[in-house]
Amino acid sequence: MSTSKRQRITQGSCWCCKKRRVKCDLVRPTCGRCESTAxxxxxxxxPFKWVGGMALRGKNAPANAPEIYNFSPLITAAAATDTDSSGHGRASDVGPSSPAPPANANATGNNGNGNGNGNGHGHGTHDRRPSDATTVHDDIDLLSPAPTLSIVPSTPPLDESCLMPYxxxxxxxxxxxxDGILAVDYAMIAKDxxxxxxxxxxxxxxxxYQAKCGANDSALVRNSSRQVAITSFRKRLQxxxxxxxxxxxxxxxxxxLCMLDGMIQPSTELNASSMHLKGGFAMLNRWSxxxxxxxxxxxxxxxxxxxxxxxxxxxxxxxxRKPYFEPILFHMFANTQAWWGYLPTGDRFLTLLRTLNEMAALGAVVFAHLPSGDGAFLAxxxxxxxTAVLEAPLPVHSLDGIDYRNWVTFCALWEACSSIYFYRALEQRTVDDELVQAHARKGVSTxxxxxxxxxxxxxxxxxxxxxxAHCIHSQDRKAIVDALSPTVSxxxxxxxxxxxxxxxxxxxxxxxxxxxxxxxxxISDRVFLF
Known part of the structure; x- marks a missing residue:
C-alpha cells in the first residue's frame, strides 16, 4: 500500500471551483465549469469580496471584527469621543483582513449612497458595544447623512479578474x-x-483613488493601464x-475614456478630456x-x-462652445435608460436640460462677439x-409623495443653475447683481x-x-463646501x-x-462636471 500523499485535482483550482468545493479541470484562462455556468x-x-451582508452578522460574525454592520451617524459620532481602550467603534479599525466594500455594498443597505437610517440598531442586529460607547451627545448633528465606509490605505490591489465586477x-x-445596477454584458466586453x-x-x-494606495505605485499602475487602453483604442480605430x-x-x-480622463482621473497637464470629446464628435459625424x-x-x-x-x-x-447635440435630443431619452434613470415624456428635468442646451447655444453667440454686445442683442x-420655462409654476400635484418632493427639489437646484447662467452669460450681469444673488442664495437655501x-x-x-462660484457670503460658501463633502467622499x-x-x-x-x-x-477645459 502506497503511503505517498494522494494528489488532489482541486489543488491550484480556480476561485469559483474552490468556493463551490468542486473539482476543477484547471483549464486556463477559463475552466470548463466556469465556462458552462458563465x-x-x-x-x-x-477575488474582491462584496461585504456587509449576513456573513458579518449574528453568530457568523468574526469574533474580533469591527462592527461595520451597525455603522450609523449616532454610533460614529459617539465612538469618536467615547471609544474604549480596545478601540471599538472606530472606522479605522477595518484592517487588511476585511475587504473594503464598494459604496453600493455598505452596511446601511442603502446602495452606497451614504444615507443611514440614523438608528444604531438597524436591521434587527444587536449592538455589542460597551454601553458607554453609545452615549449620544447634544452636539451631534442627527440630520447629517451616515458616512460611507471607505477603502482603507492598507487595502491590497485588485486582481484583474475582479476589475470587471468592480x-x-x-x-x-x-x-x-x-438604486439600480445596470446589466453589463461581460462576454461582449471580453470580445472587444x-x-x-x-x-x-x-x-x-x-x-x-478610493483606496488611497501608495502614491508612486498607484500612479504608475494607473498611468500604465491608461496607456494600454488608449493604445488599444487607437489600434481599434485603425x-x-x-x-x-x-x-x-x-x-x-x-x-x-472621457469618463476616465475627464472625471475619475483627470490630467492636470493636458486637456485629454477635451480631445476625447472632440474625438467623439468626429465618430458621430462618421457614423451618423x-x-x-x-x-x-x-x-x-x-x-x-x-x-x-x-x-x-x-x-x-x-x-x-456651441453644443454639438440638438436640444430636442433630451426629450428622446424619455422612457429610456440614462444616467438620470427612466423619466416619462415631458418630465421637468428633461425640459430643463433641453432649455440649458438652448441657452448654451445662445451663450456661444454672445461669447463669439465679446467684448461687443452684438451677440447679446441677437440672443x-x-x-x-x-424665461417661460424657468418661471413655469410647479405642477399641482408637486406636494404628493416624498419621492416626488425630492425630485422637485432636485430639479429646483438645476433650475437655479439655469437661471444664474441666463442672467450672467446671456444678460451679462455681474456676480454681485441683485437677480444673480437672489438665485444663488435661493439655491443655497434649497x-x-x-x-x-x-x-x-x-x-x-x-x-x-x-x-x-456666485456665493459672496461666507456662510453660503461654507454651506456649499459642507454639501460637497459627502459627494467628494x-x-x-x-x-x-x-x-x-x-x-x-x-x-x-x-x-x-x-x-x-x-x-x-x-476649470472649463480640464474636467467634466455634472
Missing part, C-alpha cells in the same frame, strides 16, 4: 441616479479588447468598423446612425450616450420661451433645507459649481477635489465683474 474564472489573487458594481452605480482595456483602466483608477454594432462599441469606448442605434438599444448603450451628451452640455456652458430676441436621499445629493455637481472622482480648489480660489479672488466665461476659465 462565471468569471480566475487563478490569481483572492466596474459593474462600484463604478457604474456612481454614474446612475437611482479595446473596450475591455478601457473598463479595466477605469476600474483600476477608481479603486486606487481597423475600422464592419457595421453599426462595432460603431456603437467604438463610441462607447470613447465615452469610457450611432445616436439613434444607441437610443433604441437602451441599457448600457443609451446610458453611456446620456453621459456623453451631458459632458457636451456642461463643457459648452463653461467654455462658450435677447430668443429670451421669451426660455440645498440646506432639503436632505436629498441617495444619489440625488451626489448628482448636483454642476449646480453646486455654478451656485458656489462617496463618488471618489478626481475631478471633485479640483472643483473644490477652484471654488476656494475663486472666492479668494472675489472678482465680481468678470464675465461668465472668465469666471470658469480655469
Amino acid at each position: 462565471q468569471v474564472c480566475g487563478y490569481g489573487a483572492a 466596474f459593474a458594481n462600484a463604478v457604474l452605480p456612481r454614474f446612475l441616479l437611482g 479588447e479595446s473596450l475591455q482595456q478601457a473598463v479595466l483602466a477605469i476600474s483600476r483608477a477608481h479603486y486606487n 481597423v475600422g468598423t464592419s457595421g453599426d454594432d462595432s460603431a456603437k462599441e467604438l463610441f462607447a469606448n470613447n465615452v469610457l 446612425c450611432t445616436i439613434t442605434n444607441m437610443l433604441l438599444e437602451g441599457g448600457l448603450q443609451s446610458h453611456l450616450l446620456s453621459v456623453f451628451v451631458t459632458m457636451d452640455l456642461g463643457s459648452s456652458l463653461l467654455t462658450g 435677447e430676441k430668443c429670451f421669451p420661451p426660455l 440645498l440646506i433645507d432639503a436632505l436629498l436621499p441617495g444619489m440625488l445629493q451626489h448628482c448636483l455637481v454642476l449646480p453646486m459649481l455654478v451656485i458656489g 462617496y463618488l471618489a472622482f478626481g475631478n471633485l477635489p479640483l472643483m473644490v480648489d477652484f471654488l476656494k480660489g475663486s472666492w479668494e479672488k472675489s472678482d465680481f465683474h468678470s464675465t461668465w466665461w472668465e469666471t470658469f476659465h480655469d
Whole structure:
C-alpha cells in the first residue's frame, strides 16, 4: 500500500471551483465549469469580496471584527469621543483582513449612497458595544447623512479578474441616479479588447483613488493601464468598423475614456478630456446612425450616450462652445435608460436640460462677439420661451409623495443653475447683481433645507459649481463646501477635489465683474462636471 500523499485535482483550482468545493479541470484562462455556468474564472489573487451582508452578522460574525454592520451617524459620532481602550467603534479599525466594500455594498443597505437610517440598531442586529460607547451627545448633528465606509490605505490591489465586477458594481452605480445596477454584458466586453482595456483602466483608477494606495505605485499602475487602453483604442480605430454594432462599441469606448480622463482621473497637464470629446464628435459625424442605434438599444448603450451628451452640455456652458447635440435630443431619452434613470415624456428635468442646451447655444453667440454686445442683442430676441420655462409654476400635484418632493427639489437646484447662467452669460450681469444673488442664495437655501436621499445629493455637481462660484457670503460658501463633502467622499472622482480648489480660489479672488466665461476659465477645459 502506497503511503505517498494522494494528489488532489482541486489543488491550484480556480476561485469559483474552490468556493463551490468542486473539482476543477484547471483549464486556463477559463475552466470548463466556469465556462458552462458563465462565471468569471480566475487563478490569481483572492477575488474582491462584496461585504456587509449576513456573513458579518449574528453568530457568523468574526469574533474580533469591527462592527461595520451597525455603522450609523449616532454610533460614529459617539465612538469618536467615547471609544474604549480596545478601540471599538472606530472606522479605522477595518484592517487588511476585511475587504473594503464598494459604496453600493455598505452596511446601511442603502446602495452606497451614504444615507443611514440614523438608528444604531438597524436591521434587527444587536449592538455589542460597551454601553458607554453609545452615549449620544447634544452636539451631534442627527440630520447629517451616515458616512460611507471607505477603502482603507492598507487595502491590497485588485486582481484583474475582479476589475470587471468592480466596474459593474462600484463604478457604474456612481454614474446612475437611482438604486439600480445596470446589466453589463461581460462576454461582449471580453470580445472587444479595446473596450475591455478601457473598463479595466477605469476600474483600476477608481479603486486606487478610493483606496488611497501608495502614491508612486498607484500612479504608475494607473498611468500604465491608461496607456494600454488608449493604445488599444487607437489600434481599434485603425481597423475600422464592419457595421453599426462595432460603431456603437467604438463610441462607447470613447465615452469610457472621457469618463476616465475627464472625471475619475483627470490630467492636470493636458486637456485629454477635451480631445476625447472632440474625438467623439468626429465618430458621430462618421457614423451618423450611432445616436439613434444607441437610443433604441437602451441599457448600457443609451446610458453611456446620456453621459456623453451631458459632458457636451456642461463643457459648452463653461467654455462658450456651441453644443454639438440638438436640444430636442433630451426629450428622446424619455422612457429610456440614462444616467438620470427612466423619466416619462415631458418630465421637468428633461425640459430643463433641453432649455440649458438652448441657452448654451445662445451663450456661444454672445461669447463669439465679446467684448461687443452684438451677440447679446441677437440672443435677447430668443429670451421669451426660455424665461417661460424657468418661471413655469410647479405642477399641482408637486406636494404628493416624498419621492416626488425630492425630485422637485432636485430639479429646483438645476433650475437655479439655469437661471444664474441666463442672467450672467446671456444678460451679462455681474456676480454681485441683485437677480444673480437672489438665485444663488435661493439655491443655497434649497440645498440646506432639503436632505436629498441617495444619489440625488451626489448628482448636483454642476449646480453646486455654478451656485458656489456666485456665493459672496461666507456662510453660503461654507454651506456649499459642507454639501460637497459627502459627494467628494462617496463618488471618489478626481475631478471633485479640483472643483473644490477652484471654488476656494475663486472666492479668494472675489472678482465680481468678470464675465461668465472668465469666471470658469480655469476649470472649463480640464474636467467634466455634472
